[in-house]
Amino acid sequence: MTRPLRILIGCETSGIARRAFDAQGHDVWSCDIAPAEDGSNRHILCDIRDGILEWGWDLLVVMHPPCTRLCRSGRRWMSGPGKWTNPKKLPKGRSLDDLRTEFELGVSVFTACWNAPIECVAIENPEMNDLAKDRMPEDLPRPQMVQPFWFGEPAYKSTGWYLRALPELVETNRLTEPKRNTDEWKRWNRIHRMPPGPDRARLRSRSFPGMMTAAADQWTTHTMERIAA
Numbered sequence: 172m173t174r175p176l177r178i179l180i181g182c183e184t185s186g187i188a189r190r191a192f193d194a195q196g197h198d199v200w201s202c203d204i205a206p207a208e209d210g211s212n213r214h215i216l217c218d219i220r221d222g223i224l225e226w227g228w229d230l231l232v233v234m235h236p237p238c239t240r241l242c243r244s245g246r247r248w249m250s251g252p253g254k255w256t257n258p259k260k261l262p263k264g265r266s267l268d269d270l271r272t273e274f275e276l277g278v279s280v281f282t283a284c285w286n287a288p289i290e291c292v293a294i295e296n297p298e299m300n301d302l303a304k305d306r307m308p309e310d311l312p313r314p315q316m317v318q319p320f321w322f323g324e325p326a327y328k329s330t331g332w333y334l335r336a337l338p339e340l341v342e343t344n345r346l347t348e349p350k351r352n353t354d355e356w357k358r359w360n361r362i363h364r365m366p367p368g369p370d371r372a373r374l375r376s377r378s379f380p381g382m383m384t385a386a387a388d389q390w391t392t393h394t395m396e397r398i399a400a
Contacts, residue, residue, distance in 0.1 A: 180192065185377055200215055219236075
């Protein structure tokens with residue numbers, strides 16, 4: 172295969188993943204309902220469910236789909252004991268209808284991306300709670316869980332990758348972990364220690380350049396080999 176891959180980076184505004192895959196020399200575009208932070212002209216302003224998945228891509232990498240209500244940590248707000256019973260408590264200022272609307276959005280975006288007519292797919296998402304798993308496609312595997320420090324980034328953030336027709340990421344530059352409760356260890360935990368604020372969710376979800384460089388190198392190589400076979 173001599174032509175560049177056509178790659179879509181979904182649900183990303185930072186441009187970190189787009190630039191990493193673009194550095195491999197491929198035809199790379201990002202999309203999101205919000206503009207690109209770097210002002211790139213290779214960013215499409217749209218809902219990823221509005222037809223763009225059918226534009227003939229070879230590789231789809233979805234960075235930050237709505238996952239707050241799908242992940243394990245969000246389960247307590249969705250239901251009490253059992254499934255879909257009334258939760259004991261709700262987030263301040265939120266209704267159960269609000270949360271279930273967000274849950275349905277997360278399910279819709281995730282399943283649309285997983286079922287997209289694209290050869291190779293990677294979706295970044297935490298490991299899901301049981302309510303979300305019940306709504307997922309039957310062929311969805313368990314996620315590969317990785318850490319930024321496997322790729323030269325001095326940080327802790329357990330990151331899940333749901334992969335279809337792609338290999339698990341191989342660590343490239345594993346750093347030695349600092350001793351617990353040292354100042355360096357606290358710096359590595361800065362994402363978890365981030366104070367509340369309007370930008371907290373956006374900043375916590377930002378990609379790590381080292382991880383995305385590894386993903387771009389490993390997944391484009393695999394995709395090219397698979398398509399050429």
